[in-house]
Amino acid sequence: MHARRRGSRSLLRHRALRPTVAVARYIVFAALALHDYPRQAVDLRDADDDALELFAHEVRRFYPFFPFVAAIVRRNFTWRGYEFEEGTRTLLDLYGTNRDPRVWDAPDTFRPERFRDWDESPFNFIPQDGGDFLHNHRCAGEWITKELMEAAVDFLVHSIDYEVPAQDLSVDLSRMPAIPASCFRITNVRRVH
Ligand code: HEM
Numbered sequence: 001m002h003a004r005r006r007g008s009r010s011l012l013r014h015r016a017l018r019p020t021v022a023v024a025r026y027i028v029f030a031a032l033a034l035h036d037y038p039r040q041a042v043d044l045r046d047a048d049d050d051a052l053e054l055f056a057h058e059v060r061r062f063y064p065f066f067p068f069v070a071a072i073v074r075r076n077f078t079w080r081g082y083e084f085e086e087g088t089r090t091l092l093d094l095y096g097t098n099r100d101p102r103v104w105d106a107p108d109t110f111r112p113e114r115f116r117d118w119d120e121s122p123f124n125f126i127p128q129d130g131g132d133f134l135h136n137h138r139c140a141g142e143w144i145t146k147e148l149m150e151a152a153v154d155f156l157v158h159s160i161d162y163e164v165p166a167q168d169l170s171v172d173l174s175r176m177p178a179i180p181a182s183c184f185r186i187t188n189v190r191r192v193h
Pocket residue numbers: 015016017019020022023024025026066069127128129133136137138139140141142144145
């Protein structure tokens with residue numbers, strides 16, 4: 001009984017609490033996007049929930065929080081002429097796929113509106129792994145991630161005013177998970193409602 005409770009606590013910690021806390025990093029990148037693209041912040045003030053969703057999608061597409069996932073090949077197979085041998089460590093390039101110019105128009109431009117025409121393929125937009133979460137490895141908490149980000153962005157654009165002091169907002173692409181060097185410090189925070 002106790003062992004089962006301990007087991008379910010550990011499952012909760014690893015499968016729910018830890019990844020939920022990790023969403024804070026995406027929220028840092030969302031705040032960075034509002035700072036880097038101030039026009040977006042102005043537009044979001046008068047926008048509907050759809051616009052928040054498009055913005056959250058684009059933050060996850062554009063910023064390199066979780067750049068790749070690793071796996072070991074279980075059985076030999078060939079994919080598009082590439083041989084995958086059992087036991088080989090492979091990397092799926094999440095960041096590269098999300099910015100692949102064969103899929104995304106002007107991939108290095110931050111443009112949430114692009115998601116209005118997105119075909120909803122589970123294989124081209126893969127910030128939290130690809131495929132379907134029921135049958136493949138795609139993140140089971142993607143919808144929670146999205147909801148948390150939308151709530152945070154809504155709060156940042158509607159409920160508070162703040163200043164962004166000088167700091168180092170560069171992102172080291174060799175760091176995983178990535179984050180701006182100074183995280184994202186804000187000062188002079190005031191409630192607006
Ligand atoms: C910071 C946001 C998040 C990122 C970047 C992320 C990323 C990922 C990735 C890449 C995988 C696939 C791992 C693999 O290939 O084996 C995954 C799986 C998973 N994620 Fe997330 N995740 C996030 C948030 C969440 C949240 C908030 C939850 C739940 C509260 C969650 C629950 C899960 C679960 C249960 C799996 C395992 C799915 C399976 O093995 O079939 N994740 N996540």
